[in-house]
Amino acid sequence: MNRKNKLYVINRVIAVFAMLCIVTGLFGNPVSAAKVTTAKELKIGQHVTFGTYNKELILWRVIDVDKEGNPLLYAENILTYKAFDDQLWVANTAKNYGNNYWASSDLRAWLNGVGDEIAYDASGAPKSGTTKNGWNAYDEEQGFLTEFTKEEQDAIILTKHKQLIDEVNSTASSVENKDAKLHRYDSSIKNCLTNYEEARYLITEEKVFLLDIKEFYTLVYQAGFPVIKEPTKSAEEKNEAKSKLVFSPYWLRTPRASYAEETADPKYGGVSAKPDGASVRVVYGKDYILAKDAYDGSVGVIPALYLDKDYVFSKGNGTVNSPYHNQGNK
Structure with a gap:
């Protein structure tokens, strides 16, 4: 090999060695590994995509973190329109408008x-x-x-929730405080909690699950989220119930348990349940939490869930345009 060729080979070896040193970090400039974010690192207000429904990735906002570090995810959009329950239920009434009892509702089962x-x-x-007017049946839809x-x-945490209840459904043996008054109705968001704690x-x-009225009030409304x-x-x-409203009402899991005033009906110690046991609270625009009959399929569904703190996201930065997501998401 002549001198010129030897110099060429030596220079190539040096170049390859230098490149290896840079890649492996021997020169103090290592190539950083792909950023991995675990769910316990998520901050309130950040966004993730997790799961799929109707072949669309689901965008969630983190709205809380429990004491163990598991984030509470709340869907950023209405994912579907469905009845809370079908009308085939009768209790203390001749009306068949569905049951507002979350624990046995069709929507809870489907979710x-x-x-x-x-x-x-x-x-x-x-x-x-x-369903009301036949809107948005889901008997042929999978869970x-x-x-x-x-x-x-497997990464969704099974969690316990406080669930307000009305008089009609208070026969359940699991009621924690049967002698307590019912939750008093107020249609304004700012005053919606009324006597919630008691x-x-x-x-x-x-x-x-769906958020209840306190979770919505504290974690969404007071937090300043949409x-x-x-x-x-x-x-x-897919929505069969076309509306002229400029917004879509959506379910909470809280029943309308009573009238607004304690003196309105003395039947149940001054805070009467609406007699048919069918009314469920709905977020109605930016200022109100009203109620609709459980069998009304025109109401939006916004799920929530707790995500295991050890679940791993491998891409994204937590913004709405670049949410955290795992390796399988695209």
């Missing part, structure tokens, strides 16, 4: 269902003949968690 494994009651899922991966399903309640346990929610593209396209 926690996978495939056809949905724990509906004996009447089954809401059908076109058992909400169907399109979530097994890893995602009101009659029980405890439920589920993975996916109250008016837009539907996803698929939710808007």
Whole structure:
């Protein structure tokens, strides 16, 4: 090998060695590994995508973190329009407008269902003949968690929740304080809690849920997060109940348990349940929390869930335009 060729080979070896040193960090300038973020590092207000519904990735906002570090995710959009319960229920009334009892509601069963494994009651899922005006039946739809991966399903924490209850459903043995007054109705968001802390309640346990009136008030309204929610593209396209409203009402899991004034009806110690046991609270625009009958399929659904603190996100920076997501998301 002549001198010129030897110099060429030596220079190539040096160049390759230098490149290896840079890559491995021997010169103090290592190539950083891909950033990995665990759920326990998430901050309130940040965004993630997690799970899929109707072939669309679900965008969530972190609205709270529990004492163990598990973040509470709240869907950023209305994902679908569904009845809270079908009309095939009668208790102390001749009216069939559904049941406002979250623990046995069809919507709770569907939100926690996978495939056809949905724990509906004996009447089954809401059908076109058992929802108001036949709107948005879901008896042929698989459970909400169907399109979530097994890893995602396993990362959702089973949690207990305080659940207000009305007089009609207070026969449940699990009611914690049967002698307590019912939650008093107020239609304005700013005054909606009324006697919440002393009101009659029980405890439920589920993975996916709707916010109750206090969770909504403290974690969304008081936190300054959007109250008016837009539907996803698929939710808007599939909605059979077309509305002239400029906003979409959406469910909370809280029943309308009483009238506004304690003196309105003395039937139940001064704070009467609405007699049919069917009314459920709904967020209605930016200023009100009203109520609709449980069998009304025109109301939006915004799920919430607690995510395991050890769940890993490998991409994104937590903004609405670049949410954290895992390796499988695109």
